[in-house]
Amino acid sequence: MSRLPTSAPETAADVRGRALAAGAQRRWSLARKLALQCALLPALFLALELGYRGWQRFEGHPYRGSEALAEIRRVAGALSDHLAGAGAEHPRPEREEPDARTFLHPFLGFAVEYFQDSFAKDVAYFESDAAKANFDVLIVGGSVAGGLCENAGMALVEGLRADPRLRERMVRLHMYATGGFKQPQQLNLVSYVLALGMKPDAVVEVDGFNELALSNYNALHGSHPLHPSLSHWLHLVGNGQFDREGLDRLIAMRRAQRDAAALAERTERLGLHASAILGRWSLSRLHRVRRDYTGAYQAYVEHMASSENATLRGPSYEPSLENVLELAVRNWSESSRSLAAICEARGIHYLHVLQPTLHDAGSKPLSEAELETSAAQDGWIEAVRDGYPRLREAGEELHRQGVHFVDASRIFAGVREDLYFDACHFNAAGHALFAREICGAFLASLP
Secondary structure, eight states: OOOOOSSOOOOHHHHHHHHHHHHHHHHHHHHHHHHHHHHHHHHHHHHHHHHHHHHHHHTTOOOOHHHHHHHHHHHHHHHHSOSTTTTSOOOOOSSSSOOOOEEEETTTEEEETHHHHHHHHHHHHTTSHHHHHSEEEEEEESHHHHHHHHHHHHHHHHHHHTSTTTTTSOEEEEEOOOTTOOTTHHHHHHHHHHHHTOOOSEEEEEESHHHHHHHHHHHHTTSOTTSSOHHHHHHHHTOOOOSHHHHHHHHHHHHHHHHHHHHHHHHHHHTGGGSHHHHHHHHHHHHHHHHHHHHHHHHHHHHHHTSOOHHHHOSOOOOSHHHHHHHHHHHHHHHHHHHHHHHHHTTOEEEEEEOOOTTSTTSOOOOHHHHHTOOOOHHHHHHHHHHHHHHHHHHHHHHHTTOOEEEOTTTTTTOOSOOBSSSSOBOHHHHHHHHHHHHHHHHHHOO
């Protein structure tokens, strides 16, 4: 009796079916693995985010999304205000869409357009009874002085009003600091507004960096050190070379402006600033775009300055660094003395403040983040390095002559927290420390 078969013989179709099933199982397994990995990516990113934030906090630089967004807006805004000279970061008054473009001014070299309205309004204000009751402080200087008003103006006002002599008076700040200004522009500005009819109770001048860095920049590009800053003034003079090379530089500048605006808009719209990793990455990219703009603009200025122009050249002088610094420091000192005399003759309290700056040796123990954004032109760095000790020495002499002068160049010397965001400007925390120093010096010298 024959044995019955336990199963039917396997056909070719059965073999193919089993192979297809096995392949499908393998494919399903691969898809599941990919899905699992995709599902784990947010968890991995979250772990990296928390680890990065923890490390930043441990290093003493905790990440704050609101501060990152403010920095992104500031940098992008500085590049978008106007084409030539953008990045000068003219301080803005608190109103919508101020016109921050510069124009040629007959007494100041250049000025910011929204000052035209400010001049008229302040002259009218000083004719009012309110002005006679208030304590009015005129702030002059460059972009650091403007940043002081924007970032710590209220702290400065409150610090002054805490003094019994000013407690019963409203303290008003009149901000006429302008990015790129250097002496004798502050001297000319105060003379101009007094001639217009303004009657401030005090004038606070904050300067030092521009007088050295921008004077040396002028000299290196064929313009007199005491002339207005070449990089802020030259494009307004009307002697530009609009040839192919000049247009190429302008196009590169415009491209950088568009890139900065798009990057800032995308970062804010997608909320990337809420992440420490993505926020820092966006800021890093934005600073690279800013460097691209600055490089294109400096090349544009150098190209325009290559033409012979008596307006830009000025009186003859020895262009060595030693002599340029001597001219710059004497200009700074003599302008301060003249300002003090003008104010004294009118019963106006005057305070002259030497600002801190990054490349002044010993100004501050610098962090990696500060070093990363500290790049500056060699002419700026060497002028600050060799010139700041001379400013401190000249400031001591001003003080001996009776000028109310305060050397604030070392107020960050013991601070390890990030304060500088480029070679000469500092953040809100830096301005808070700066305002405290200025307030103390102001009240100590106030009669």
